[in-house]
Amino acid sequence: DAGVIQSPRHEVTEMGQEVTLRCKPISGHNSLFWYRQTMMRGLELLIYFNNNVPIDDSGMPEDRFSAKMPNASFSTLKIQPSEPRDSAVYFCASSLGGQLAKNIQYFGAGTRLSVL
Amino acid sequence: GESVGLHLPTLSVQEGDNSIINCAYSNSASDYFIWYKQESGKGPQFIIDIRSNMDKRQGQRVTVLLNKTVKHLSLQIAATQPGDSAVYFCAENRKPSDTGRRALTFGSGTRLQVQP
Numbered sequence: 001d002a003g004v005i006q007s008p009r010h011e012v013t014e015m016g017q018e019v020t021l022r023c024k025p026i027s028g029h030n031s032l033f034w035y036r037q038t039m040m041r042g043l044e045l046l047i048y049f050n051n052n053v054p055i056d057d058s059g060m061p062e063d064r065f066s067a068k069m070p071n072a073s074f075s076t077l078k079i080q081p082s083e084p085r086d087s088a089v090y091f092c093a094s095s096l097g098g099q100l101a102k103n104i105q106y107f108g109a110g111t112r113l114s115v116l
Numbered sequence: 117g118e119s120v121g122l123h124l125p126t127l128s129v130q131e132g133d134n135s136i137i138n139c140a141y142s143n144s145a146s147d148y149f150i151w152y153k154q155e156s157g158k159g160p161q162f163i164i165d166i167r168s169n170m171d172k173r174q175g176q177r178v179t180v181l182l183n184k185t186v187k188h189l190s191l192q193i194a195a196t197q198p199g200d201s202a203v204y205f206c207a208e209n210r211k212p213s214d215t216g217r218r219a220l221t222f223g224s225g226t227r228l229q230v231q232p
Binding site (some may be wrong): 004042043045091093103104105106107108109110 | 124148150152157158159160161162165205209220221222223224225
């Protein structure tokens, strides 16, 4: 298995532009997570999906952020409009999930976003 | 609120020595814990996990100890190698009955530096 695949690996954009980050989870995993990592705040959970349905989006910073999971093999995190303070590394992770599952999350390599 | 607490100290060890990385957690409802390793430019990588009904679990060169009395978790790495240099995170997972949220809560990490 190729693991969790994220694209792009690096994104540089200007303030005000729309940014779309993409994630392909591990095949067979039914939970998907989006995290943001910064030096100041560490690793923060933004939102997670179970069976393509958003379960908890309390970590989404504000309305500028949105996430979708149209099917079991693809998810997007969109920032519109982007701001310099959104600069961070964004990780996607997936897990088998379930009530009795061990819930080990497997992470992608991340997308490093720089908003100028 | 309750959270996994791990400020980002740096642990420096000599190659071949044993390393011990500590983590304090405050949520007594947590029943599952994971240690992750994050190398520079990469996503967190699963190392080892432990359920709350255990106090010790061993892997290859790594051992996780759980002390529920004082809410303390540790990761022991035997014969530390240069390739072990990374940031290590502990993460906790609450029981399934707690609001249905299945996401992990991550500590802030410890940087391990292995001196040759």
